[in-house]
Amino acid sequence: MRITAPGRLVITRESVEERLGREWETHEFQLAIVSYFGHIKEWDDDEIVIAWDH
Amino acid sequence: MKQRYEALTRDLDWEPSYVAKSDVFPHTEFEGIKIHDWSKWEDPFRLTVDAYTKYQAEKDKRLYAVLDGFAQSQGHLTLTEASYLNAMKLFLQGVTPLEYQAHRNFAYLARHLNGPGPRFAALCQSIDEMRHTQTEIHTLSNYNKYYGGFHNYLEQHDRVWYLSVPKSFFDDALTAGPFEFLIAIGFSFEYLLTNLLFVPFMSGASFNGDLPTMTFGFSAQSDESRHMTLGLEAIKFLLEQDEANVPIVQAWIDKWFWRGYRVTALVAQMLDYMLPRKVMSWKEAFELYFEEQMLGGLFQDLAFYGITPPKHVDDAIAEKEILSHQVYWTLYQFSHAAAFTTTFPDADAQTWLAENYPGTFDKLYKPLWDKEARNLENGGRHFVRGLPQLCQVCQIPMLFTEPDDPTTLCQRESVHNGEKFQTCSNGCQWIFEREPEKYVQAWLPVHQIYQGNCGGPTVPDVLAWYGIQEGDGGEYKGSVDDTNWKSWHNAADHSHIGSEA
Amino acid sequence: MTVRSIGAYDFPSRSRQELYGDDQLVHLWFQENPWFCASACFRAPKAMTWGDFWNALVVPFAEEDPDFDPEARRVFTLHGAQFEPRDDQTLEEIGVEHKDVIGMRVLV
Numbered sequence: 001m002r003i004t005a006p007g008r009l010v011i012t013r014e015s016v017e018e019r020l021g022r023e024w025e026t027h028e029f030q031l032a033i034v035s036y037f038g039h040i041k042e043w044d045d046d047e048i049v050i051a052w053d054h
Numbered sequence: 055m056k057q058r059y060e061a062l063t064r065d066l067d068w069e070p071s072y073v074a075k076s077d078v079f080p081h082t083e084f085e086g087i088k089i090h091d092w093s094k095w096e097d098p099f100r101l102t103v104d105a106y107t108k109y110q111a112e113k114d115k116r117l118y119a120v121l122d123g124f125a126q127s128q129g130h131l132t133l134t135e136a137s138y139l140n141a142m143k144l145f146l147q148g149v150t151p152l153e154y155q156a157h158r159n160f161a162y163l164a165r166h167l168n169g170p171g172p173r174f175a176a177l178c179q180s181i182d183e184m185r186h187t188q189t190e191i192h193t194l195s196n197y198n199k200y201y202g203g204f205h206n207y208l209e210q211h212d213r214v215w216y217l218s219v220p221k222s223f224f225d226d227a228l229t230a231g232p233f234e235f236l237i238a239i240g241f242s243f244e245y246l247l248t249n250l251l252f253v254p255f256m257s258g259a260s261f262n263g264d265l266p267t268m269t270f271g272f273s274a275q276s277d278e279s280r281h282m283t284l285g286l287e288a289i290k291f292l293l294e295q296d297e298a299n300v301p302i303v304q305a306w307i308d309k310w311f312w313r314g315y316r317v318t319a320l321v322a323q324m325l326d327y328m329l330p331r332k333v334m335s336w337k338e339a340f341e342l343y344f345e346e347q348m349l350g351g352l353f354q355d356l357a358f359y360g361i362t363p364p365k366h367v368d369d370a371i372a373e374k375e376i377l378s379h380q381v382y383w384t385l386y387q388f389s390h391a392a393a394f395t396t397t398f399p400d401a402d403a404q405t406w407l408a409e410n411y412p413g414t415f416d417k418l419y420k421p422l423w424d425k426e427a428r429n430l431e432n433g434g435r436h437f438v439r440g441l442p443q444l445c446q447v448c449q450i451p452m453l454f455t456e457p458d459d460p461t462t463l464c465q466r467e468s469v470h471n472g473e474k475f476q477t478c479s480n481g482c483q484w485i486f487e488r489e490p491e492k493y494v495q496a497w498l499p500v501h502q503i504y505q506g507n508c509g510g511p512t513v514p515d516v517l518a519w520y521g522i523q524e525g526d527g528g529e530y531k532g533s534v535d536d537t538n539w540k541s542w543h544n545a546a547d548h549s550h551i552g553s554e555a
Numbered sequence: 556m557t558v559r560s561i562g563a564y565d566f567p568s569r570s571r572q573e574l575y576g577d578d579q580l581v582h583l584w585f586q587e588n589p590w591f592c593a594s595a596c597f598r599a600p601k602a603m604t605w606g607d608f609w610n611a612l613v614v615p616f617a618e619e620d621p622d623f624d625p626e627a628r629r630v631f632t633l634h635g636a637q638f639e640p641r642d643d644q645t646l647e648e649i650g651v652e653h654k655d656v657i658g659m660r661v662l663v
Contacts, residue, residue: 026055027101027105027109028109030109030276030277030279030280031109031112031113031116031276032276033275033279034276035248035249035252035253035275035278035279036282037351038351039286039355040098040099040279040283041098042098043098043099043100044055044100052351052354053290053358054355054357
């Protein structure tokens with residue numbers, strides 16, 4: 001499965017937990033990601049933001 | 055997460071009181087890079103040791119469960135064909151030892167960089183690279199029980215002619231300073247070229263029934279997102295710290311793009327010729343993973359700092375429809391001296407090549423295979439009876455052609471201290487002339503054979519010194535792997551599988 | 556531009572001529588013949604005659620090409636200029652130096 005978004009892609013803990021029906025730590029994303037392209041701008045407890053700076 | 059990260063990584067750092075800082079970190083000035091404030095290094099992952107080990111352990115658990123299941127169910131018999139494993143032989147011999155070298159050099163960075171943020175990120179990557187080395191060896195060792203070419207990869211990496219290509223690439227990076235290494239491996243290799251290098255191998259595994267390789271690949275690639283981030287943070291950090299860093303970094307990008315790109319030539323032929331079931335063409339992979347993602351995305355972002363696309367990128371784009379054909383034609387005629395096999399592309403394979411390379415295959419390369427078909431009919435098989443001229447920088451046989459003429463070999467010559475040195479391309483010549491003192495030391499396999507340093511003067515002498523055994527190389531059809539594969543698949547009684555009889 | 560290093564950086568070439576004694580490396584480029592993927596590299600004595608170089612080194616290598624014709628008329632080039640080798644001339648007399656590339660093209 002490949003996901004693309006123009007400019008900015010945000011993964012929020014809340015929306016993942018809603019779909020999984022369980023608690024989810026953003027670090028768990030590391031177990032699921034196979035390859036990526038872009039710039040990981042922000043990675044904290046609540047969200048992962050992939051976006052270019054400029 | 056942020057507070058924990060601050061407390062468990064950055065706050066563990068201290069200012070030296072009775073030793074000069076430059077004595078503690080003696081390697082971060084000679085390259086000319088200026089750093090004013092190490093605390094400006096951003097690590098979006100904010101990993102701590104406990105979180106790191108928890109998730110890495112989980113990744114390993116998942117992988118080893120797959121390896122066990124595959125081994126217990128004789129999974130190797132479900133591959134598309136034994137010849138598929140040539141791609142994996144190349145991977146184990148050429149790439150796995152690089153993971154180990156990366157482990158070593160990131161450990162060096164974890165000691166030598168001044169800032170605690172980058173030191174911790176380098177430490178994690180160092181441990182990752184060791185994990186990749188181990189998981190790759192464990193995954194592919196399963197095939198070593200049944201197939202040739204897997205048994206002596208470490209010694210071969212240090213000795214065999216085609217493996218001097220990836221080895222010398224990485225040695226070049228290891229012998230540079232810490233910042234150049236960060237741009238060479240952290241940025242150019244791990245960010246610019248990683249998807250182009252690794253995704254084709256892993257997709258090839260997935261399409262050809264190699265579940266364990268696919269799983270180690272995905273497991274490793276999940277660390278790769280952190281490595282890519284480290285590479286990108288490194289370049290942005292250097293560019294933001296001082297304007298004087300920009301031309302130095304640009305020159306490293308120019309150099310390391312071309313060095314890394316030349317290594318991917320092995321991936322190009324793997325995709326187009328070695329995989330029994332094709333995934334995508336090299337041209338397609340290059341357009342997606344390099345032209346679209348890197349030139350269309352990354353370099354647009356870096357333009358903000360005054361960074362331009364790599365110097366010889368147009369030469370790389372210009373050869374995307376010829377590269378894999380030229381490289382495979384070379385490996386085909388030298389595989390008697392390799393630890394993998396090659397074979398004549400059959401009618402289906404040639405149709406696929408013609409469809410994917412409408413502008414070049416039928417016109418330039420099919421005539422060569424047609425001639426080889428006649429040669430085979432007459433009892434021949436094209437194996438070169440001697441040694442090729444090698445490029446002084448990338449160490450690949452000088453098989454590449456002029457950027458605007460795919461029928462004329464590219465010969466470049468430079469003179470240093472009265473001695474002639476040949477290179478395969480504008481990119482390699484530019485790299486040589488920038489630092490000739492470095493490249494005159496190249497351990498070129500052909501020259502070393504002629505100097506008598508590789509076991510003896512004859513082909514059998516050299517192959518013995520390489521640790522290449524009967525069944526490792528040569529023609530695939532009729533090889534030990536091919537014969538075993540057929541007998542394992544044709545026999546009603548499978549109890550002898552893996553035995554030599 | 557030179558190497559930036561933490562100390563003196565001066566190492567000998569690992570392919571310098573003296574490592575080959577009275578011999579040298581000679582490259583032969585099969586122009587307009589893609590059968591050979593790259594130029595060949597031979598180790599040959601400087602005092603070797605062209606006739607010996609041709610018969611002992613080049614022919615055994617080149618006849619692997621099923622279309623190879625040792626009698627065909629050829630154009631040879633060295634240092635950007637054509638030359639016509641005589642069988643009794645040594646490589647040194649022809650002007651071939653260590654790691655030179657000799658171009659060779661068959662006249663159609």
